[in-house]
Structure formats: C-alpha cells, structure tokens
Amino acid sequence: MLTGDTIAAVASPPGRARRALIRASGPDTPIIARDLLALPDFPRAVRPATLSLPASSTCASIPECLPLPLLALTFPAPNSFTGEDTLELLLPGNPHLVRRVLDTLLAQPGVRHAEPGEFSARAYLNGRLTLDQAEGIAQRITAETREQLAAAEALMDGSHADRLRAHADNLTTCLALVEAGIDFADQEDVVPISPPDLAARLGSVQADLVAIIGAAAGAAAERDTPEVVLVGRPNAGKSTLFNALLARPRAIVSDRPGTTRDALAEPLDLSADAPGAGVVTLVDLAGLTDQAEGGIDEIDTAAQHLARQRIARADALLWCDPTGAFDPLAFPLPNLPTIRVRTKSDLPGSPDRKGVDGDRSSPHIPVCALDGTNLATLRRAIADTATNTGPAGAIALPRHRRAIARTLAHLHQARDAVDPEAHALAEPELIAAALRAAIDALAELTGPVGTEDLLARVFSAFCVGK
Numbered sequence: 023m024l025t026g027d028t029i030a031a032v033a034s035p036p037g038r039a040r041r042a043l044i045r046a047s048g049p050d051t052p053i054i055a056r057d058l059l060a061l062p063d064f065p066r067a068v069r070p071a072t073l074s075l076p077a078s079s080t081c082a083s084i085p086e087c088l089p090l091p092l093l094a095l096t097f098p099a100p101n102s103f104t105g106e107d108t109l110e111l112l113l114p115g116n117p118h119l120v121r122r123v124l125d126t127l128l129a130q131p132g133v134r135h136a137e138p139g140e141f142s143a144r145a146y147l148n149g150r151l152t153l154d155q156a157e158g159i160a161q162r163i164t165a166e167t168r169e170q171l172a173a174a175e176a177l178m179d180g181s182h183a184d185r186l187r188a189h190a191d192n193l194t195t196c197l198a199l200v201e202a203g204i205d206f207a208d209q210e211d212v213v214p215i216s217p218p219d220l221a222a223r224l225g226s227v228q229a230d231l232v233a234i235i236g237a238a239a240g241a242a243a244e245r246d247t248p249e250v251v252l253v254g255r256p257n258a259g260k261s262t263l264f265n266a267l268l269a270r271p272r273a274i275v276s277d278r279p280g281t282t283r284d285a286l287a288e289p290l291d292l293s294a295d296a297p298g299a300g301v302v303t304l305v306d307l308a309g310l311t312d313q314a315e316g317g318i319d320e321i322d323t324a325a326q327h328l329a330r331q332r333i334a335r336a337d338a339l340l341w342c343d344p345t346g347a348f349d350p351l352a353f354p355l356p357n358l359p360t361i362r363v364r365t366k367s368d369l370p371g372s373p374d375r376k377g378v379d380g381d382r383s384s385p386h387i388p389v390c391a392l393d394g395t396n397l398a399t400l401r402r403a404i405a406d407t408a409t410n411t412g413p414a415g416a417i418a419l420p421r422h423r424r425a426i427a428r429t430l431a432h433l434h435q436a437r438d439a440v441d442p443e444a445h446a447l448a449e450p451e452l453i454a455a456a457l458r459a460a461i462d463a464l465a466e467l468t469g470p471v472g473t474e475d476l477l478a479r480v481f482s483a484f485c486v487g488k
Contacts, residue, residue, distance in 0.1 A: 028054070029136035029144075030127040032120060039115035044124055047141060050132045051107040052098075058126065059094055064107060068095050073111070075122055090123070104141055105148025154183045154467070157421070183468065185234070189227045190461060190468045193433075196223055197457040204450045220453075221442040228433050235423045247289065248408040249303045251333055253355065254342035256309030259365030259391065263342060264288075264306040266391035267401065272306075284308075284325070285332050295398045296405035307332055310352040326352075338408045340400075344369070346386060359407045362386035363400060368393065425466040432460035 028048025034041070046054060052064040059071040071094040074087040093112040102108035113123060127133055142159050145151040151159075158177025176182040199215035252260040264286065265271050272288055286306040292299040308325035330353065333339065338359040341348060344366040367388035387403060389396045436456035439449045447453060 028130075028133045029140055030124060030133055031136035031141070032124060033110070033141075034115070036117075038117055042113055042115040042120045044111045044113070044120065044127065045108065045136075045141060046110075046127055046133070047102070047104045047106045047108045047136075047144065048133075049107065050130070051109045052096075054127060054130055054133070055094065055096060055109050057130070061094060061096065064096050064098050066097055066101060068093060070094070073113075073123060073126065075126060090119070092123075100148065100150075103150060104144040105150040106144060152180070152183065154178075155180070158182075182234075185230070186464060187468045189230065190464050192223060192227055193457055193461050193464070196220060197454060197461065200447065200450050200454045200457065203447060204454065215447075217440050217444045217447055218442045220447070221437060221440045224433055224437045224440070228430060228437070231426050231430055231433075235426050247301050247303050248337040249287075249305060249335065250290070250338045250340060250404055250408050251305040251307060251336040252340045252342055253307065253329075253333060253351070254309060254365075255351065256311060258309060258342045259344055260309065260340075260342045261306055262391040263340075263363065263365055263389065264304060266389075266394065266397055267304060285328055290401075290404075292401050292405040295401040299405035302337075302404060302408045305332055305336070338404070340404070343386075346388070348386070361400070361403050361407055364388040365391070367395065422467060425463055428463035429460045432456045432463060436460065 026049070028046060028050040030044065030046040032042065033045040034043040055061040055064060058073055061069065061071060071092060073090045073092060075090055076087060090113065095110040095112065097103070097108040097110075099105060099107045111123065113119065128135055139160070142151060142156045146153060146156045154177045158174045161177060162171065162174035173182075196215065200220070202214040252264055254260050267290055268288055272286060287303050289301050290304040291301050307329040308322075310329060311322070311326065334356060336356075336358060338361070339355060340361050340363050341355070342363050342365045343349075344364065346364040348362055362385060364386045368390040387396055387400050389400055391397070433456070436453045439447075439453050439456070441448060
C-alpha cells in the first residue's frame, strides 16, 4: 500500500440514493480541486462548485461538456480524517453519474482508486486514528446487532481503550508494590500491599476483563472460530449427525453405545447454507451418562470428564435426542445458546416431519442424517446461534479477545498464589512474574505502560527507608 500518492473512491454505500459521497485524499488533491472545480485555494470549507463532465462517457474527446452542480468539502492537511489534503464531493446519488464523476477524478495524473480500507489505514499511519478506532470502523461496518454496534462505538470513541489503560495502570501499580515488598523483604514493618488488598484488586480487574469479552472468556477467546458441541446420551445419533454435517465420515459410527470416547473437532463451513456466515468448530463428544447407573470404567470416567470440560468451554450446544423429549441429562447443561435436535427422525414412531423444514422457530429441529432431512435448516440455525453468543457490549475482535484471554490466564496464576487470609505474600516472585506477563499481554492493546513514572507516583505515597 503506497501512502505518498493520491487516492479516490466512493465513500457512500453502493446503490441508488438521493446523495452520494466521493472522497479523494493525497498531495494532489488541491490540484484536482483547482483544475476540475475551479477552486483557487484549499481552506477548510464547504462550497458549491461545478464539475464539467464530458457529454459522452465513451468519447471523452467530444468538446461538449455537462455541468454538474455539487457540494465540495475541502480539508487541508493535517486537519482531515486521513491527515492529508482531502476533498469530498457531495452529488446526486445516481449510480451511473457517480461512476462518471469517479472516473473523471481517476483520469487525473497521479490519482488511483483506493484499496479497501486505505483511507482508514492512512488515518492510522498519520496518527489520526488509533488501531482500536480503525478496528472500530471495520466492526461498525459489519455490525448486525445493536450490541455489536455499541461495541464498535466503544472502540471508536476511545472508551474501550481508556477502560483497558485503567486496568493496565492498576496492574502496574500492583506489580510495583509487590516488587517493593521483594526489595525490602528484610524490613518486616514494610508491607507495600497486603494479600487481601492485592486479591481484591486482581479480582476487580479479572471481572471487568471477563465482562469485556464475554463469559466464555478464557478458552473461547483463544479461538478465532466459535465452538459448537454436540451433547446427548449415548447412542443418540451424535456421531452420525457429526459426519452428516461435515459431509464426510470423520467419526466412527456404531449401534453400540459408547463408541465415541475422545473429543473430535473439525471445522464446519456454513456459508453454503447461510450466505455471509463463516466457519465454526464442530465437536463430537462421548455420550453423557450418570456414574450412578453403574458399568462405568476408568476410560468411561475419563471420557465423561473430558466431555464436561469441553461443554464448559463451548460457545453453543447441539442437544441431540432421538425421542424429542429432551429429558434432563446426567448433569445440568451450562447456560449457553442451545439448539435442540431430534435425531433419527426417520425411525418408525417419530412425529410427522412435514412442514417443519425451514421452520427454526420450532422447539426442536427434526433431522435425518441418512437422507439429509433438515440438515440445511440445522446449519442455518447453527450460523444464527454461534455468531451471536457474546453479551451486550462484548468485544468480538479476535485480536482483542486473544490478548485479554492471555491477560486473564496470567491473572489467574497470580491470584491463585495470593492467600487473602495471610499477613504477607508467600510467593511474591511468582506473583510478580505473573503480573508482568499479564501487563505485557495487555500492552498489545494499550501500548507500553510508563513503569518508571508510575513507580515514582507509587513510592511517593509512602516512606521507604526513612
């Protein structure tokens, strides 16, 4: 991506509208305003202007020109969105007319069509936008819900960054106080921070970071794709459905209960049945059984433990039951988005399937993995559910989720080493190392924290070595 030339593009949504906006940015923008619009100077202003278009779009040599009245907005550098000389043209929204005007701009020497996101990229490179704000613009464009739009606004207005910087400052203060205790360990009367105070501070930061990226913060934030887990009793048809959704034999299928022991995870592309949807990770698990029922050996116990762990870190669940009763399982399912799937709907005695195809408002979706009945409906339901699992205001950007997840992992390590009932920290070196790692992880989003300035502020609050 070049940054020293002039770019132009349509900045309004495609299609017919009352008005359209064309933007140009770069060093040659004042020349464009002078040559095409007869604007002799380039102040920050909104002025009516006239652009002369060739009468024929196929023959520019014809001398007759069409005068096009429009509104010209000029923004001299550095006080513009991109930080460069910028020209915006507000004109009638006829798509053919908009294309003609853009072609006229692109025909000027040194002007090229902007690449996707290039105006925002230049704003970032010129210090007019932070990376958070640039990501907020992208998230705002793709937002489909009010909650996603609110999260995008938090990125754009800087409140999200301010929130994270406050936590970074708090953690750095904790680190400074813990390290002070290490440096002055020989002075029993010097306790820069008590275990209860440190535990409370770390707990407050943890709670807010979890709120930022959602309840599934720990493991789910490490992933770029939502994880959808099949749950149900043994021999409920989970593995057969798993293979059918993937359209290939990945799991071993048998009439014998308990065939699946390990967790099988495979990517599932939903775009064919749900245009615009992406990829989720589909997970097949062992059937859930109650150990009190008997007949459970060590391998079964391990499989049950693994299944419960994987369910706890899921983003959404497919609850499979061939009876359609969906009686309680061996343990309560977590409060996650859940799609109820009546498997084996082709068997005798199953309720009539007619008229259910495509009806996702039904309490459950009857499917037949053998003939493909309602598999497309189920894939669309998965797309709807797995892409809307975050809480209101949660930040869904993978870069943010991964950085905050790493921060949380280190904070858990630090907090586990703190005994709130103790008089002093038993393992200050371990806590300091974990806090330093947490600060480094969060710095990917906040930038480095000024440790020396913060230390001076911290130590000015109490006298050490007096």
